[in-house]
Amino acid sequence: MAILRFGSLRLLRGLLTLWFAVTVTFFLVRLLPGDPALAVASPTMTADQRAKMLADFGLDEPLLLQYVNYLAQLVQGNLGISFRQSQPVLDILLERLPWTLMLTGSALVLTLIIGLPLGVAAATHKGGTIDRIVQIGGVVGQSLFVPTVGIALLYAFGLGLGWFPIGGAIDSDVYGFEAYISMARHLVLPALSLVLLQIGAYVLTLRTNLIDALGEEYCNVARAKGSSERTVVWKHALRNALLPTTTLVGLQLGFLVGGAVLTETIFAYPGIGRAIYESVGQLDFPVMQGAFVLLAATVVVANFLTDMAYGFLDPRVRVS
Amino acid sequence: MRNSRNTRAGLRGAAIVAAAAVMMAACTPSDPDAADDEGGTSGEDAGDASGGDLRIGTTADVVNFNPLVGNSRTDTWVTNLMYPSMMTLNSDGEKVPALATEWGYGEDGLTAWIEIRDDLEWTDGTALTAEDVAFTVTAVKDESLGTVSGMIGAMEDAEAVSDTRVEFTLSRPDGAFLNSIGFWMPIVPSHVFGEAPTVADFANDSDWVSAGPFVLTEVDRGQRYVLDAVDNYPLAEGGQANLDRVIYRVYPDVNTQVLALRSGELDLIANALPPSVVKELSGDDSLELYSVPSLGWAHMQYNMRREPLDQVEVRRALAHAVDYEAIRQVVLGGNAVSANSSVLTPTFAQWADDTAEEYAFDPDLSRSLLEDAGFEDANGDGMYDDVSFEMIYDTGDPIISTWAELVRDQSAEAGIEIELSGLERNTYLSRTQDRDFDIYAGSWAIIDEPQSNFVLLFDEEGFINYAGVDDPDIDALMEEASSALTVEDARGPLQEIARIVTDEVYDNVMYVEQFTFAATDQWTGFDPKPSELLSVVNPQSLASVRPAE
Numbered sequence: 005m006a007i008l009r010f011g012s013l014r015l016l017r018g019l020l021t022l023w024f025a026v027t028v029t030f031f032l033v034r035l036l037p038g039d040p041a042l043a044v045a046s047p048t049m050t051a052d053q054r055a056k057m058l059a060d061f062g063l064d065e066p067l068l069l070q071y072v073n074y075l076a077q078l079v080q081g082n083l084g085i086s087f088r089q090s091q092p093v094l095d096i097l098l099e100r101l102p103w104t105l106m107l108t109g110s111a112l113v114l115t116l117i118i119g120l121p122l123g124v125a126a127a128t129h130k131g132g133t134i135d136r137i138v139q140i141g142g143v144v145g146q147s148l149f150v151p152t153v154g155i156a157l158l159y160a161f162g163l164g165l166g167w168f169p170i171g172g173a174i175d176s177d178v179y180g181f182e183a184y185i186s187m188a189r190h191l192v193l194p195a196l197s198l199v200l201l202q203i204g205a206y207v208l209t210l211r212t213n214l215i216d217a218l219g220e221e222y223c224n225v226a227r228a229k230g231s232s233e234r235t236v237v238w239k240h241a242l243r244n245a246l247l248p249t250t251t252l253v254g255l256q257l258g259f260l261v262g263g264a265v266l267t268e269t270i271f272a273y274p275g276i277g278r279a280i281y282e283s284v285g286q287l288d289f290p291v292m293q294g295a296f297v298l299l300a301a302t303v304v305v306a307n308f309l310t311d312m313a314y315g316f317l318d319p320r321v322r323v324s
Numbered sequence: 325m326r327n328s329r330n331t332r333a334g335l336r337g338a339a340i341v342a343a344a345a346v347m348m349a350a351c352t353p354s355d356p357d358a359a360d361d362e363g364g365t366s367g368e369d370a371g372d373a374s375g376g377d378l379r380i381g382t383t384a385d386v387v388n389f390n391p392l393v394g395n396s397r398t399d400t401w402v403t404n405l406m407y408p409s410m411m412t413l414n415s416d417g418e419k420v421p422a423l424a425t426e427w428g429y430g431e432d433g434l435t436a437w438i439e440i441r442d443d444l445e446w447t448d449g450t451a452l453t454a455e456d457v458a459f460t461v462t463a464v465k466d467e468s469l470g471t472v473s474g475m476i477g478a479m480e481d482a483e484a485v486s487d488t489r490v491e492f493t494l495s496r497p498d499g500a501f502l503n504s505i506g507f508w509m510p511i512v513p514s515h516v517f518g519e520a521p522t523v524a525d526f527a528n529d530s531d532w533v534s535a536g537p538f539v540l541t542e543v544d545r546g547q548r549y550v551l552d553a554v555d556n557y558p559l560a561e562g563g564q565a566n567l568d569r570v571i572y573r574v575y576p577d578v579n580t581q582v583l584a585l586r587s588g589e590l591d592l593i594a595n596a597l598p599p600s601v602v603k604e605l606s607g608d609d610s611l612e613l614y615s616v617p618s619l620g621w622a623h624m625q626y627n628m629r630r631e632p633l634d635q636v637e638v639r640r641a642l643a644h645a646v647d648y649e650a651i652r653q654v655v656l657g658g659n660a661v662s663a664n665s666s667v668l669t670p671t672f673a674q675w676a677d678d679t680a681e682e683y684a685f686d687p688d689l690s691r692s693l694l695e696d697a698g699f700e701d702a703n704g705d706g707m708y709d710d711v712s713f714e715m716i717y718d719t720g721d722p723i724i725s726t727w728a729e730l731v732r733d734q735s736a737e738a739g740i741e742i743e744l745s746g747l748e749r750n751t752y753l754s755r756t757q758d759r760d761f762d763i764y765a766g767s768w769a770i771i772d773e774p775q776s777n778f779v780l781l782f783d784e785e786g787f788i789n790y791a792g793v794d795d796p797d798i799d800a801l802m803e804e805a806s807s808a809l810t811v812e813d814a815r816g817p818l819q820e821i822a823r824i825v826t827d828e829v830y831d832n833v834m835y836v837e838q839f840t841f842a843a844t845d846q847w848t849g850f851d852p853k854p855s856e857l858l859s860v861v862n863p864q865s866l867a868s869v870r871p872a873e
Contacts, residue, residue, distance in 0.1 A: 037751040090388065159583065170584040171584050271580065
């Protein structure tokens with residue numbers, strides 16, 4: 005019963021967050037200077053043509069009415085029609101979504117696979133060489149600028165060594181197994197740049213939590229009972245140290261998706277991030293809003309799932 | 325406890341693996357090539373004897389496949405290869421035959437006619453006739469489509485009187501009418517576009533029927549646009565394009581694009597390269613660089629609705645305070661020519677005025693002009709009182725952002741204070757539209773028909789009359805020029821307008837940019853044409869390009 009109540013409260017909170025994000029986005033894009041008709045207008049258009057364009061976009065209505073219309077559309081799952089491409093926003097985004105999921109998903113998995121042993125190594129060799137390298141590397145990685153990392157990787161591994169392609173997500177004219185290899189080759193550099201940028205946060209968080217956990221009494225008890233240090237670290241301390249890291253996955257997801265905007269642009273990767281980048285330049289409100297809603301929803305869902313997982317994993321969370 | 329924890333950890337691990345698997349699986353249906361397994365030439369065979377694939381980089385996706393609606397650069401590059409224009413440009417900026425063979429006006433200027441070729445057909449086998457031309461121009465007029473609709477205000481009616489001849493009725497003589505529709509209006513198939521309820525809403529995003537050298541066959545948004553050569557394109561030497569395919573690939577970042585060109589992933593970059601990149605690439609022996617002039621110009625405009633910019637002495641002082649040659653050499657790396665401060669630039673040989681002269685860089689002259697106009701430097705700080713201006717520009721334009729600083733520093737030497745306001749593009753457009761600036765720095769992409777375009781620039785109500793020009797002499801000359809039916813008749817009044825504009829500093833034309841494009845040396849036979857829109861990717865050029873020996 006407690007878990008049900010806990011679940012519905014979290015769900016309500018998620019929906020409220022989503023509504024808030026939708027509202028802020030709606031008004032924010034309309035606060036941008038300039039109007040979309042101007043962004044696409046050409047000098048030879050007549051004033052009537054420009055007015056007609058605004059009317060076609062529904063932008064001649066009062067702002068509040070536009071907002072209500074938008075919400076009404078949204079609850080029906082309709083994200084509207086793109087101003088620039090006469091195509092439903094949902095279609096545009098769904099076409100792009102799998103690529104973004106694959107990029108961010110593999111970056112996340114890679115981060116965890118590399119980050120976990122690194123964090124453990126740093127915590128168990130506190131103050132040692134590995135620890136220092138991890139600490140410095142973690143901070144440096146987090147402060148890097150995506151385009152710089154991207155271009156550097158492309159220059160070294162794409163142009164210099166020729167190991168990986170420069171841009172795109174898949175070669176043309178490849179089929180079957182070859183297509184998967186091509187997809188994987190195109191994925192390596194953009195995923196690596198996302199890993200480099202976010203791995204620091206995971207490793208440093210894990211390191212701190214693990215050091216704390218290793219000093220706890222239950223670890224001392226385990227040691228007193230004759231468990232090897234390896235068992236103490238991996239079977240006892242790491243379990244508890246991982247809990248806050250789970251939360252970080254939810255929190256970092258927003259960052260990961262934000263990083264994808266620049267990463268996809270640099271690596272010519274055809275995901276949602278690129279769609280955002282392009283729609284901002286063209287003031288294509290429906291696509292901008294749609295993409296933000298989709299991303300906000302992803303983060304809200306991820307956080308909801310993390311919360312729920314936490315509720316299952318740690319009974320104390322449910323009760324409080 | 326231990327067992328239950330183990331189970332939870334195992335579940336978590338399984339959940340992560342499952343999530344990763346779902347993401348991978350979600351991408352599989354998007355594998356664009358697996359679905360249509362037709363074989364075809366490999367992307368790697370560029371340069372072989374069969375013609376091969378030319379892979380062209382662009383920074384943006386196609387926004388709209390309907391050539392009468394889409395107006396982004398990539399839209400035009402792709403649709404230009406499919407929907408023929410009646411005219412194209414030669415290297416002197418003159419309109420020359422493409423689909424059209426001849427054209428002319430009736431003696432009173434109230435009728436016009438175009439003859440087109442009789443040997444083109446659409447890819448579905450239907451002949452391309454004058455009916456298609458009449459249908460296209462009528463749809464543009466009736467539905468106010470795109471930029472062309474603003475150019476055909478004089479047209480009342482268009483009729484196909486035979487398979488190859490279209491006749492137009494005009495409400496007033498308009499000497500730019502035929503050139504404007506000839507160059508700017510792609511002809512679409514009436515039997516396809518006419519089926520749609522409205523041409524404006526026709527997305528044209530599949531089953532393309534075209535009559536250019538190539539036809540779209542495959543679209544992967546965000547990645548590539550594949551066009552196959554058609555068998556019958558009489559405008560090409562040999563009756564069809566040499567290439568097998570043209571593949572536009574999207575690289576939003578110019579630096580990535582250049583890396584792709586150098587690594588052999590691309591054969592050509594369609595967008596003009598920034599001067600800094602040109603410098604970097606000019607030493608690379610494996611690349612060929614092509615240079616074409618802009619059909620527009622870069623300039624500053626002074627808002628004459630505001631004091632003291634309404635005084636011509638102040639505008640002249642501003643114009644003489646800038647070292648234009650330094651800007652061309654330092655900022656543009658020499659990739660620009662002087663327009664002799666004239667709105668009739670040297671790109672258009674038939675209009676340019678040989679006697680035009682650039683504003684001399686002379687800060688002392690600027691100072692004396694300001695002093696003659698009564699301005700003083702009361703506190704002796706070297707700057708004149710009440711001569712301080714805000715200059716707006718688009719920070720997305722790296723060239724203008726750089727020279728804006730030079731202009732500010734040089735003007736300060738002449739005692740004129742300029743405060744720079746670099747703005748995000750949409751803010752910049754909005755403030756220009758509201759005429760909310762002292763000095764505007766920017767550029768026109770294409771001003772190809774001065775007879776009609778000057779009205780946009782210098783008429784009191786002109787959409788891009790940012791400076792606020794309102795001059796009865798110019799109005800009368802524009803009237804004369806727009807109704808002139810020959811180049812000889814139009815040249816006189818146009819050159820007189822240009823002289824007045826220079827003299828009154830209605831528009832300070834600073835330079836004509838020379839765009840540079842890069843291709844690998846694996847290809848030859850490009851036919852470069854002026855402007856970034858035509859450049860080396862115009863249909864004539866891509867129909868004639870072939871692998872280098």
